[in-house]
Amino acid sequence: MATEQKKRQLSESFPAGTRLFDVNDDPGPMYVIQRGRVKIERKRGKILELVAELSSGDFFGELAIFNGRARTHRATVIEDAQLLIIDAKTLASLLKRDPEIAIRLLQDMARPLDGANALVEVYGERDPVARVVLELARLNDHEGEFSEAGRLFVATERKALAERVSAPETLVARTLRRLARLGLAFEVEGGIETVDPARLREFRDFLASRMA
CATH class of the missing domain: 2.60.120.10 (Jelly Rolls)
Incomplete structure (x- = not known):
């Protein structure tokens, strides 16, 4: 007591x-x-x-x-x-x-x-596309939950992601479409599903090497 x-x-x-x-x-x-x-x-x-x-x-x-x-x-x-x-x-x-x-x-x-x-x-990342990829990877690490399909789901939609990384929503939409074409992440109802967070980091490193 x-x-x-x-x-x-x-x-x-x-x-x-x-x-x-x-x-x-x-x-x-x-x-x-x-x-x-x-x-x-x-x-x-x-x-x-x-x-x-x-x-x-x-x-x-x-x-x-x-x-x-x-x-x-x-x-x-x-x-x-x-x-x-x-x-x-x-x-x-x-x-x-x-x-x-x-x-x-x-x-x-x-x-x-x-x-x-x-x-x-x-x-600290200047490239807005890389910021989107990094933030998605960070959300996966700290807030992600596995969906029934075995993918990592975060309850953050496109608009919220754009606000988090201070980037236009149109740019975030293009980035997410590119990730989908690469088979890395997909927009779903209520958030985003990622197949493999480690591959997102690899994609970010690829973007950085292209800009160097």
């Missing part, structure tokens, strides 16, 4: 639009998303780049606890959220009481970082 009461005290609701912290803010707590969504952005010059969109079960802000340095990213609630707020003292107490938490924390940290690195790769 005491544990549940303490957990409720650490949990707080935040409406969409709430900025939890910004670049160069003093270090603070880490957050665990119980429900809702949060986007993480970083600054490159005067431009804000999307790094990740996180949802239930994900956590963020842990680096400020470990290194004690100013925040390097901006975190904004994009869907009404319930967040578990864990400061350095609370985390230290948890780790001392249950060392296995440290192992799970380090294992879980790897997953969002993999996703973040993939996003940086997508948005």
